Amino acid sequence: MGGSQFSTTAEGQMTKQLKNLLRDAHLSERYDRTPRTINRWKREKILPPPDMTIEGFDYWYPETIEANERKRFSAKSSGEASGLVSS
Numbered sequence: 001m002g003g004s005q006f007s008t009t010a011e012g013q014m015t016k017q018l019k020n021l022l023r024d025a026h027l028s029e030r031y032d033r034t035p036r037t038i039n040r041w042k043r044e045k046i047l048p049p050p051d052m053t054i055e056g057f058d059y060w061y062p063e064t065i066e067a068n069e070r071k072r073f074s075a076k077s078s079g080e081a082s083g084l085v086s087s
Helices: 002-019 024-031 035-043 062-081
Strands: 052-054 057-059
Touching: 024 035
Parallel strands: none
Antiparallel strands: 052 057
């Protein structure tokens, strides 16, 4: 009986995680950019690699996108602070 409960709980957690995944359309809305721009960002590696691809669709966990944003924005800030970015 305990194994059944664990499996149901694990399935529920997995379903919840899958519902939270972000697709290209979500990123278009998040950044107010066209799907074409999102595709270009994927090619140019501005966006991190997707956490998974299912039937040709790329998916990211919100945490992956947020970590990428922190990394990109902190690199800009530190570059400006150290004079590496020209005005």
